[in-house]
Amino acid sequence: MLGALTRPHGPGPFPAVVVLHGCAGFGLPDLAAAERLRAMGMIALAIDSLSGIDACRRPGGALAEARDALAARAYLAYRPDVIPGRIAVLGFSMGGFAVLDAITAVGTAGGLAPPGSFAAAVAFYPNCRLSSGVMTAPLLILMGSADDWTPASACRAMLAQRAGRGAPVALHVYPGATHAFDTPGPSRTVLGHRLRHDPAAARDAWRRVRAFLGARLSGG
Numbered sequence: 282m283l284g285a286l287t288r289p290h291g292p293g294p295f296p297a298v299v300v301l302h303g304c305a306g307f308g309l310p311d312l313a314a315a316e317r318l319r320a321m322g323m324i325a326l327a328i329d330s331l332s333g334i335d336a337c338r339r340p341g342g343a344l345a346e347a348r349d350a351l352a353a354r355a356y357l358a359y360r361p362d363v364i365p366g367r368i369a370v371l372g373f374s375m376g377g378f379a380v381l382d383a384i385t386a387v388g389t390a391g392g393l394a395p396p397g398s399f400a401a402a403v404a405f406y407p408n409c410r411l412s413s414g415v416m417t418a419p420l421l422i423l424m425g426s427a428d429d430w431t432p433a434s435a436c437r438a439m440l441a442q443r444a445g446r447g448a449p450v451a452l453h454v455y456p457g458a459t460h461a462f463d464t465p466g467p468s469r470t471v472l473g474h475r476l477r478h479d480p481a482a483a484r485d486a487w488r489r490v491r492a493f494l495g496a497r498l499s500g501g
Contacts, residue, residue: 283307283328283329283332284326284327284328284329284353285311285312285315285326285327286315286324286325286326286327287315287316287318287319287324287325287327288319288324288325288362289319289322289323289324292362293324293361293362293363293364294361294362294363294364295322295323295324295362295363295364296322296323296324296363296364296367296368296369296400296494296498296499297323297324297325297326297357297360297363297364297367297368297369298318298323298324298325298326298368298369298370298371298494299325299326299328299350299353299354299357299368299369299370299371299399300314300315300318300325300326300327300328300371300372300376301328301330301346301349301350301370301371301372301373301375301376301377301379301380302327302328302329302330302331302346302372302373302375302376303373303374303375303376303461304342304374304375306329306331306332307327307328307329307330307331310373310463310464311327311373312327314327314371314373315327317487317490318371318494321491321494321495323369323494323498324357324360324362324363326353326356326357328346328349328350328353330342330345330346330349330379331345331346342375342379343375343376343378343379343382343408344379344382345379346372346375346376346378346379346382347379347380347382347383350370350372350379350380350383351383351398354368354370354398354399364498366400367400367498368399368400369399369400369401369402369403369418369494369497369498370383370384370399370402370403371402371403371404371405371490372403372404372405372407373405373406373461373463374405374406374407374430374431374460374461375408376405377404377405377406377407377408377422377431378404378407378408378411378412378431380402380403380404380407380420381404381407381409381412381416381420382412383398383399383402384398384399384402384416384417384418384420384448385412385413385414385415385416385417386413386415386416386417386447398417398418399417399418400418400497400498401418401419401420401421401493401494401497401498402416402418402419402420402421403420403421403422403423403490403493403494404420404421404422404423405423405463405486406423406424406425406428406430406431406460406461406462407422407431407436408431408435409422409431409435409436409438409439410435410439412439413439413442413443414439414440414442414443414446414447414450415443415446415447416447416448416450417447417448418448419448419449419450419451419493419497420448420449420450420451421451421453421489421490421493422436422450422451422452422453423453423455423486423489423490424436424452424453424454424455424458425454425455425457425458425459425460425462425479425482426454426455426456426457426458427457427458427459427475428458428459428460428462429459429460429474429475430460430472430474431460433452433454436452437452440452451493453486453489455479455482455485455486457479458477458479458482459474459475459476459477459479460474460475460476461476461478462477462478462479462482462483462486463478463479463482463483463486463487464476464478465478466478
């Protein structure tokens, strides 16, 4: 498993975040996310689970990423510059789906995580269709209302079926935003799905990430 690690200046120890990429593989958006997290005062480990393989047409990539996320968490927990109890996970698209798997309670649909694996989690536009929604860590989900790849309706259904069980889950949906709304670049179609950068939604999403992780990883 390859990856890129960014860390704030100073000896630490610091909170840390594992960053999970989408199905197209590891790239600049993941490095940009790691740099944003470093600027927030956190160590970030952006991992390359697929080593350049495009998994958008292949099943099973999210489960592999979730397992890698748990391994990355174990690595970070042993680093002297990381606070072991303050490690979060953040992912995009397939990586967001992997986030759900990585914090879903063992014994429920998609569950891999024993209690306490991660302190918090953020999922950008994940596939919520196969998750029980019973989480072991507080979760923030960020979606677009016009996402025709991983629709927000599936996440609303997941929240309804969990009936308040597990750690709290917050869902925020941006009106008119598509899949990958936070990724800069021209509007495009990928595998039949519309992708359009929405700068306002992206700014607000990262504002929410900062507040969410700051509250849960600060230790205050």
